[in-house]
Amino acid sequence: xxxxxxxxxxxxxxxxxxxxxxxxxxxxxxxxxxxxxxxxxxxxxxxxxxxxxxxxxxxxxxxxxxxxxxxxxxxxxxxxxxxxxxxxxxxxxxxxxxxxxxxxxxxxxxxxxxxxxxxxxxxxxxxxxxxxxxxxxxxxxxxxxxxxxxxxxxxxxxxxxxxxxxxxxxxxxxxxxxxxxxxxxxxxxxxxxxxxxxxxxxxxxxxxxxxxxxxxxxxxxxxxxxxxxxxxxxxxxxxxxxxxxxxxxxxxxxxxxxxxxxxxxxxxxxxxxxxxxxxxxxxxxxxxxxxxxxxxxxxxxxxxxxxxxxxxxxxxxxxxxxxxxxxxxxxxxxxxxxxxxxxxxxxxxxxxxxxxxxxxxxxxxxxxxxxxxxxxxxxxxxxxxxxxxxxxxxxxxxxxxxxxxxxxxxxxxxxxxxxxxxxxxxxxxxxxxxxxxxxxxxxxxxxxxxxxxxxxxxxxxxxxxxxxx
Ligand SMILES: *Cc1c(COP(=O)(O)O)cnc(C)c1O
Numbered sequence: 086x087x088x089x090x091x092x093x094x095x096x097x098x099x100x101x102x103x104x105x106x107x108x109x110x111x112x113x114x115x116x117x118x119x120x121x122x123x124x125x126x127x128x129x130x131x132x133x134x135x136x137x138x139x140x141x142x143x144x145x146x147x148x149x150x151x152x153x154x155x156x157x158x159x160x161x162x163x164x165x166x167x168x169x170x171x172x173x174x175x176x177x178x179x180x181x182x183x184x185x186x187x188x189x190x191x192x193x194x195x196x197x198x199x200x201x202x203x204x205x206x207x208x209x210x211x212x213x214x215x216x217x218x219x220x221x222x223x224x225x226x227x228x229x230x231x232x233x234x235x236x237x238x239x240x241x242x243x244x245x246x247x248x249x250x251x252x253x254x255x256x257x258x259x260x261x262x263x264x265x266x267x268x269x270x271x272x273x274x275x276x277x278x279x280x281x282x283x284x285x286x287x288x289x290x291x292x293x294x295x296x297x298x299x300x301x302x303x304x305x306x307x308x309x310x311x312x313x314x315x316x317x318x319x320x321x322x323x324x325x326x327x328x329x330x331x332x333x334x335x336x337x338x339x340x341x342x343x344x345x346x347x348x349x350x351x352x353x354x355x356x357x358x359x360x361x362x363x364x365x366x367x368x369x370x371x372x373x374x375x376x377x378x379x380x381x382x383x384x385x386x387x388x389x390x391x392x393x394x395x396x397x398x399x400x401x402x403x404x405x406x407x408x409x410x411x412x413x414x415x416x417x418x419x420x421x422x423x424x425x426x427x428x429x430x431x432x433x434x435x436x437x438x439x440x441x442x443x444x445x446x447x448x449x450x451x452x453x454x455x456x457x458x459x460x461x462x463x464x465x466x467x468x469x470x471x472x473x474x475x476x477x478x479x480x481x482x483x484x485x486x487x488x489x490x491x492x493x494x495x496x497x498x499x500x501x502x503x504x505x506x507x508x509x510x511x512x513x514x515x516x517x518x519x520x521x522x523x524x525x526x527x528x529x530x531x532x533x534x535x536x537x538x539x540x541x542x543x544x545x546x547x548x549x550x551x552x553x554x
Pocket of ligand 1 (some may be wrong): 195240241267271287304312313314345346347348378379389390482
């Protein structure tokens with residue numbers, strides 16, 4: 086086939102741009118984006134010609150289709166990239182999927198504060214400049230029993246600020262078993278180095294004794310740091326220094342004890358059948374000087390790093406210039422305040438904070454949800470097999486790493502279609518559905534699926550199983 090003849094059939098950019106449909110498109114989408122897409126679509130065909138994919142007939146077909154491709158792809162380019170997905174994995178605090186959800190009720194508060202002017206840094210009593218931290222300090226103090234509190238952008242920033250304020254150019258003693266990496270980007274030794282503190286690691290990976298800390302303390306020691314090994318446990322022949330002992334050592338040598346407890350648990354969840362996870366209140370009661378934790382893990386609020394503890398240290402942190410660089414915005418403050426308010430009544434917290442609500446969802450409720458979704462999916466899909474099965478959900482976010490919470494899931498398998506093909510399609514659905522695949526079976530864990538999304542899931546499967554696509 087003479088390629089020159091094929092090339093001569095390639096549409097020109099200007100011709101496409103003067104087409105009525107494309108002109109209409111430019112009314113709604115920036116011209117640059119449309120032109121770029123036009124060029125890309127022509128280029129695709131040009132490449133096809135070079136690769137000998139075309140005869141005159143099928144070239145004509147693709148040239149006719151070019152307008153619809155341009156419209157579709159230009160629209161995709163202006164779609165928002167960050168969007169809602171359905172989490173069917175059962176991992177409640179899923180760092181890749183946005184960690185904790187903010188309830189509609191709390192969104193109302195954020196909306197009111199953020200779409201209007203607010204007293205973010207204005208003292209309404211005095212009629213003058215105020216502090217953005219004042220709005221939440223009292224409630225954090227009330228809930229945790231701390232002397233003072235402040236909030237920064239995330240827990241990594243909190244740890245950095247604490248160390249930079251208390252231990253810059255001085256030594257911080259940490260157990261070797263706690264030099265962990267959390268979530269791929271938070272490495273205790275790296276954060277410490279960034280803060281300007283010098284790491285002194287003591288003990289071994291599996292065992293650290295009281296005497297290890299005592300021997301390491303010297304002139305240059307500014308603090309003892311304890312890190313909750315959130316996403317990791319050493320089991321078997323182990324020894325860690327109890328918090329009480331660490332506090333006693335700190336007192337004896339007059340060095341502050343800092344604890345990064347990671348997931349900020351404010352309610353003892355073992356009452357609800359979950360694994361025991363140390364609470365912020367207990368750490369403070371044990372006498373820890375400074376405790377830091379995340380806002381969007383088990384606390385169930387917005388991204389944030391909360392620092393609680395002795396006023397003399399927190400006052401110094403508030404004056405540290407680093408604080409300005411990691412300060413929270415009004416979205417965080419309004420969401421956090423509204424979330425914390427729910428903790429004033431434990432029942433409210435469990436019911437209205439989505440993370441806590443999902444974690445403590447009863448098996449009965451999960452079973453009920455599973456039956457309902459099963460019914461909706463079964464009636465519509467003949468080429469897949471469905472079964473309600475017992476499974477385990479995970480808390481996630483580095484909290485309770487060994488905890489497996491019994492749950493109900495819908496298991497999907499098929500002789501006709503590979504489930505990973507379905508998984509792929511569900512991910513490209515307009516509301517992407519993220520599922521779990523294990524040994525050629527797909528699982529939809531009801532714990533993290535909101536009933537409001539059942540219809541969307543049915544539509545997602547309809548899309549995924551469409552034969553002609
Ligand atoms: C999750 C975690 C962090 C990091 O917290 P972010 O809020 O994600 O910055 C730090 N330390 C511990 C122990 C954690 O579990």
